[in-house]
Amino acid sequence: MSHYQDAPELKGALLGQQTEYKDSYDASLLFPIARKLNRDDLNIDESALPFKGEDTWTGYELSWLNQKGKPVVAVAEFIFPVTSSHIIESKSFKLYLNSFNQTKFDSMTQVQQILTSDLSKAANCDVVVKLFNADDFDCLMPTPFTGTYLDDLDIEVSEYDLNTELLKADASNEIVTETLYSHLLKSNCLITSQPDWASVVIRYTGKKICHESLLKYLISFRNHNEFHEQCVERLFCDIQNKFSMTQLEVFARYTRRGGLDINPYRSTDFATTQFKLKSNRQ
Numbered sequence: 001m002s003h004y005q006d007a008p009e010l011k012g013a014l015l016g017q018q019t020e021y022k023d024s025y026d027a028s029l030l031f032p033i034a035r036k037l038n039r040d041d042l043n044i045d046e047s048a049l050p051f052k053g054e055d056t057w058t059g060y061e062l063s064w065l066n067q068k069g070k071p072v073v074a075v076a077e078f079i080f081p082v083t084s085s086h087i088i089e090s091k092s093f094k095l096y097l098n099s100f101n102q103t104k105f106d107s108m109t110q111v112q113q114i115l116t117s118d119l120s121k122a123a124n125c126d127v128v129v130k131l132f133n134a135d136d137f138d139c140l141m142p143t144p145f146t147g148t149y150l151d152d153l154d155i156e157v158s159e160y161d162l163n164t165e166l167l168k169a170d171a172s173n174e175i176v177t178e179t180l181y182s183h184l185l186k187s188n189c190l191i192t193s194q195p196d197w198a199s200v201v202i203r204y205t206g207k208k209i210c211h212e213s214l215l216k217y218l219i220s221f222r223n224h225n226e227f228h229e230q231c232v233e234r235l236f237c238d239i240q241n242k243f244s245m246t247q248l249e250v251f252a253r254y255t256r257r258g259g260l261d262i263n264p265y266r267s268t269d270f271a272t273t274q275f276k277l278k279s280n281r282q
Contacts, residue, residue: 021095023102025114030122031092035085038230042237046085051236051248051266055080055087055229061259062131064100064111074108076115077130082266084125087229094258108133142253145201147179150215160222164238168213177247179203180211185218185252188225196228198254200235206245228254232264240268 022029039046059076066072076097080087096118105111112131119127159166185198200218217238221231236250249267 022099024099025103026099027096027114027118029092029096029099030118031089032086032122032124033089033227035082035087035229038226038233042234044233044237049082050240051082051233051268053082053264053266055082056263056265057093058256058261058263059097059259060256060261062097062100065102065104067104067106069104072108073134074111075132075136077128077132078115078119079128079130080119080123081125084123084127086123087227088119088122090227090257090260090262094260097259145181145199147181147201147203148211150180150182150211150218151184153212153215155212155215157216157219159216159220161220162224162234163217163220164242166213166217166220167238167242168210169243170208170210172208174208175206176208177203177205178208180209180214182215182218184215185221185231187221187228187231188223190225190227190230193225194257196231196254196257198228198231198252200232200250200252202235202239203247203249204239204243204245205247207243209239209243228252228262229264232266236266 036046044050057078057080059078062076063071063073100111105114108131112129115131116127116129119129179201180203181199181201183199185200187196187198188194189196202214218235224231226234232250232252235252236248239245239250240248245268247268249265249269251263251265253263254261
């Protein structure tokens with residue numbers, strides 16, 4: 001369990017608390033959490049991050065009223081850069097989006113502008129917000145993963161608490177470029193201990209990782225308590241610190257909870273090798 005779980009900054013978080021669901025717009029519901037809490041635990045200097053990337057959230061349950069009182073529904077995409085000083089606590093994000101339900105707005109453009117302003121202020125960065133109407137929902141279908149599938153490996157597993165020592169180099173000592181993926185990443189919410197399920201893709205150039213050891217390492221997150229973004233940064237740092245990769249990308253696609261999913265992406269070379277999380281979402 002991470003030592004920052006009892007940090008004073010988390011005391012006001014809404015996760016795990018009984019809360020009233022407001023259906024009138026209220027930006028004060030957003031609860032920012034400093035990324036520094038986790039990054040201190042990983043010995044990351046925020047002025048010189050060892051990775052680039054972003055956190056892409058998808059909001060599947062966004063609705064509001066037009067000026068005639070008729071409901072409008074949309075799916076939203078929220079992109080937070082890793083350089084933001086704060087993340088948004090997920091339950092507060094859900095409550096905030098829910099507060100749009102019975103509020104009248106002039107247009108989808110107005111809603112997008114309000115979301116952009118509120119989230120950018122809360123995260124202390126420029127957040128990108130994209131809204132899709134019902135006819136555009138098809139463009140949000142996930143693209144399938146490609147690469148070497150790890151989950152069919154016939155391994156014996158006995159460790160379910162995070163253990164970096166499980167990571168081993170392949171005996172061949174080859175320098176390779178490969179993409180590996182697994183659907184077996186499971187961790188727990190830092191505050192509520194509710195399970196979080198994810199598929200993870202690791203693409204790298206460097207000393208070949210023993211595939212069996214990587215799968216065991218991923219499974220060792222099973223009882224680990226951390227937020228989604230923090231787990232991916234830990235994955236990235238553990239692999240990079242162990243193997244000093246020339247290039248490294250780690251992307252996790254978490255299943256949605258309460259209408260929101262979170263998809264963190266970290267890379268040594270974000271500008272040229274960013275994963276396309278979904279099809280047709282340029």
